[in-house]
Amino acid sequence: MSSLPMTLLLSVVSKMPKPIRDSVEMRIPDITNDASKVQLLRPSHVYVEHPNLDQFAKFAADFGLVEASRSRTGDTIYFRGYGRDPYCYVATKSRDSVPRFKGGAFVARSREDFDKAARMPGATLGSLTYCPGGGEIVTFTRPDNTFFHVVYGQKEREPDHHTQGTGADDYNAGETVHEPSAITESLGPFNTPFSKPRKGKFQRFHPGPALVHKLGHFGYVFPDFDAELAWYTGNFNFVPSDVLHHWDFANIDVMAFMHLDHLDHKDQQRQQQQQQPGAGKGEIESAEDESWWSDHHCFFLQRAEPHVTKAFCHHTSFEVSDVDTQLVGHEYLASKGWHSVWGVGRHVLGSQIFDYWADPSGFKIEHYADGDLVGKGTPTKREVVGPFAVWGPEMPSDFGDKFPEAFLSKMRGSGDGSAGGFLSRWWWSGSQA
DSSP, X not given: OOHHHHHHHHHHHTTSOHHHHTTOOBOOOOOOOOTTXXXXXXXXXXXXXXXXXXXXXXXXXXXXXXXXXXOTTSSEEEEEOSSSSSOSEEEEEOTTSOOEEEEEEEEESSHHHHHHHHTSTTEEEEEOTTSXXXXXXXXXXXXXXXXXXXEEOXXXXXXXXXXXXXXXXXXXXXXXXXXXXXXXXXXXXOXXXXXXXXXXXXXXXXXXXXXXXXXXEEEEEETTHHHHHHHHHHHBOEEEEEEEEOSSOTTBEEEXXXXXXXXXXXXXXXXXXXXXXXXXXXXXXXXXXXXXXXXXXXXXEEEOOTTXXXXXXXXXXXXXXXXXXXXXXXXXXXXXXXXXXXXXXXXXXXXXXXXXXXXTTSOEEEEEESOOEEOTTOOOEEEEOOOSEEESSOOOTTTTSSSOHHHHHXXXXXXSSOSSSOOOHHHHTTTTO
16 A cells, blocks of 8 residues: 555544554564574674765774775775674765665575575575675665675684783782773773672773674664565564554554574474474473574564655664763764764663664664573563663654654754765755655
8 A cells, every 4th residue: 555545544543443443454473483494693794885985984983893894996894893793884985975775684504594595586696705704695685775685604703802800919810801992991890789899999981982792783664564574584584572563553563673583403303393294292302502592683674654655774783892881982972073863771672772873874873782682482572662762861753764854954054064074965955865
């Protein structure tokens, strides 16, 4: 149904009694994982085109991304975190000065899974030999020039770490492995009212960026939400952790936060037994394994509002170590003149401490820390759309837009198209719609 008729329909039906409202059925069906689907291991990186690559590089450094490599032509920069992935953000210069999100990539669990993805309808096989870590890639082009990628065979890097403690008199001498930090001078355990392990030592910080660990998640807003949700969950091991439904229509689901459900060999053996006629029904014991746990969401899909006619990426999100890092990083980005979108606060679903910014092209990009993990025994929850934060600033009214209106207004009012730097004329002429 086109946007205008849908808008009119929902406007009329929303004023009717609840039984009539509930007759509008657009619920997400139960979704489970099985061995027939491509099994993905984790998110790896995103691809984004920027009008001014050098300006984005300045933002990336202030955001806590580390430049890993540049292409020989200089039109692509690979940024990494301190985790295992050779890069987590690929920034390319836009040839026509139009910023574009070119999709996110996930790591296939095995060669078999990668080959299975390559055989899917619409798959395009490519090589990553020219990129840090090498490997192979399969790309899918989805509606409205949205993209999804699967990679395999990349050489992982050794994660960076910092071991604090240099002498026998230090309370954590050589024992505590900390995440790398650009802000920490000394860091010890957190003293609580009933437990105070840090004695005679001090927490000391200095200004600096919040160093990024990894790509945590990203998500799309789709007009054809149901079809795209079916494609992603029907072909890959995405399973909803939380589903949200419309406040006026209990049977219209509008958002799905999804994790990667990890099968092990016992899961696959059980499914094979169930599929074989006459197979025994004995229960296969499955010991709990750390690899079964997954971030609350690594991917999300949102049903577009009726007036939105084209799909877009809502935001990308990158993990940092803790709340001190996040708060000091927030102050550091602000001191550099970048545009804060929303934060710092704590989300309800996923529990992350969040901090959203606009990069120089206007895309929303998030720091997060302290997110939830879900596993085999975590059921999918379904509830009405409600507050997205436990604490923090009020969510801005333009948070759901592709590009925050407050950011665009700042660009139009700057005269030279700059806010702490460059923004092309394409922006403030209003042609970005």
